[in-house]
Amino acid sequence: AQLDTLDIVVLAVLLVGTVAYFTKGTYWAKQADPYGGSLAHANGAKAGKSRNIIEKMEESGKNCVVFYGSQTGTAEDYASRLAKEGSSRFGLKTMVADLEDYDYENLDTFPEDKVAMFVLATYGEGEPTDNAVEFYEFIHGDDVAFSEGGGADDKPLGNLKYVAFGLGNNTYEHYNSMVRNVNASLEKLGAQRVGEAGEGDDGAGTMEEDFLAWKEPMWAALVKAMDLEEREAVYEPVFDVVERPEMDAEEDEVYLGEPNKNHLNASQKGPYNAHNPYIAPIAESKEVFNTNDRNCLHMEIDVSGSGITYTTGDHIAVWPTNAGKEVDRFLTVLGLADKRHMVISVKGLDPTAKVPFPSPTTYDAVVRYHMEICAPVSRQFVSTLAAFSPNETIKAEMVKMGSDKDYFHEKVANNNLNIAQLLETLSERAPWPSIPFSAFIEGLHKIQPRYYSISSSSAVQKDKISITAVVESLAKPGAPHIVKGVTTNYLLALKQKQHGAPEPDPHGLNYALTGPRNKYDGIHVPVHVRHSNFKLPSDPSKPIIMVGPGTGVAPFRGFVQERAAHARAGEKVGKTVLFFGCRRKSEDFLYEHEWDQYKKDLGDNFVLHVAFSRDGPKKVYVQHKMKENAAEINELLQQKAYFYVCGDAANMAREVNTLLAQIIAEQRGLPESKAEEIVRSMRSANQYQEDVW
Ligand code: FAD
Structure with missing residues (x-):
């Protein structure tokens, strides 16, 4: 049959539509710009x-x-x-x-x-x-x-x-x-x-x-x-690192730690996201507890005027700076300390190799702001570096560590060494000048922003984001090095500075707090917000159960703050049950007095169950408190309560999951398999939500 004009028009439209569909509009629209704007x-x-x-x-x-x-x-x-x-x-x-x-x-x-x-x-x-x-x-x-x-x-x-x-x-x-x-x-x-x-x-x-x-x-x-052939692996650098003695580090185009071009220019510009942090003022900082071996920080980060928005339950990412002590150690062992401010241009030797930081820059800026220099060492990286050892004895030791898993664990991993600590220990502090700098750009991670569960409510303080963070300090018995968390000690130093310490120096770590070109001066920290699915029910009259021991309580402070505000505004708020756990009432009971205030706002609708693991003869954890209150939990779940868990992923979150199924089985007289199925379906319906790390 012949096609008439209308058929042809219809076919042409269909064809265009189909091509547009299969090419996802590639030929029609300007390509999406993954970073947005400038x-x-x-x-x-x-x-x-x-x-x-x-x-x-x-x-x-x-x-x-x-x-x-x-x-x-x-x-x-x-x-x-x-x-x-x-x-x-x-x-x-x-x-x-x-x-x-x-x-x-x-x-x-x-x-x-x-x-x-x-x-x-x-x-x-x-x-x-x-x-x-x-x-x-x-x-x-x-x-x-x-x-x-x-x-x-x-x-x-x-x-x-x-x-x-x-x-x-x-x-x-x-x-x-x-x-x-x-x-x-x-x-x-x-x-x-x-x-x-x-x-x-x-x-x-x-x-x-x-x-x-x-x-x-x-x-x-x-x-x-x-059909490949294996050959003896010879190290070939991926990046060309060219020293530029003719340039001065203070020249405008040299990156001294600025994350991108936007920041190199006079004033920062949004939108702020995982590629473009906002240098935010810290409005307030304090230690919510401070004992011999642990501190916990509470910080209020001011995002007003930045265009950054958040909703209760989101995460804020903090962009860390390495501690001065570790930057010095790293540059010294590589023999670069004297020329740390030398301008370098870095480019991929191959067009597909992406330099993980902006260039031109300096050795100091790369090591301080862009490389994860304090992290545990990779065994494969030790093998790579062996070839550049300062002498044959050290080389043999490096080769052995690289190829023998148990030996590596005994000598490196179990001692909590970072790469510079390992190199300086092996060489008795003599420098390793022949390692190409490219090997570190390839072999070490790009420094990663650390996430924190926002501990404030966006309905109560939309322009101020709270963080609740325990300062990491990990001492393994027998290991010579205490691992000091990069970001949390940086935040602690900022807190000390805000409270007047002339030279804040937590554990001798000595951070460059004023940032590249003093851009972070006046207590600022680079951040961005990551939206999460960890969310309160949109209807505040729905009951909620929250399980958050330790800093796992962070988002729940935001949740309770929000529900208390609803109650103050005269809205109906459902039962709000929080299981919190810590060591001792007198030591690390986070926000102890704030909960009293929320209790005034929410009345009997707010129930706080606290487990102290070191206050009595017996260790009590949140799981024990949940068991004691099994009937209440079950009843609320039957009223379609939302169930939330936050904190330690390795043990606590898993145990709470198992325990909840046991509670449901016992309380409802169901076989455990059936109760487990109920928990699984709660998860898929978003009635069971986790924020764990
Ligand atoms: P890092 O320097 O990253 O060190 C962390 C740990 O790594 C050390 O304690 C140690 O165990 C190990 N380590 C590091 N270097 C070595 C080495 N050389 N040898 C051996 N071991 C080593 N934390 C909070 O306090 N509050 C929160 O609300 C919170 N929310 C989070 C939410 C999410 C979604 C995620 C993913 C994490 C959250 N965290 C929270 C954890 C937080 O992101 C950080 O991991 C934590 O603060 C430690 O960061 P740091 O840079 O201080 O420590």
């Missing part, structure tokens, strides 16, 4: 770069791409390590790629002679990391639509060779669900996995060893699958 340019002009990974690989002559889905930087670091090893040991032409920088509709045209590696962290309740959300929704969706029309084919990814490793935590219910689900989706789409899909477990503290154990058989399988 920051795109501030951050190395990402906008305008191709989102086509296959084209990018062709252009740059790559045959292996390592994608990462990373929240705290570990997955990104593992991705870089795989890329590096693939290149130095097997001659692969590798590149690392942030999952959010590419589109995936053309994965069905991925060439057969190349390989894609996926290093995927699972975040929170089995969720993808922020940068992997789009990829995950695409690949795990019900109808994956590829641009070559592969959707009609039941094996559209038949050509794709891939490798997968996941980073998870077995204390969470959805352990490693990201790598498991992506692996299942890729298999379903016909892709060919090389080696096993690996799983690293942060909960058991074996992430690094799991990774090392997974990658050897994976490489062996890849050698077969791609």
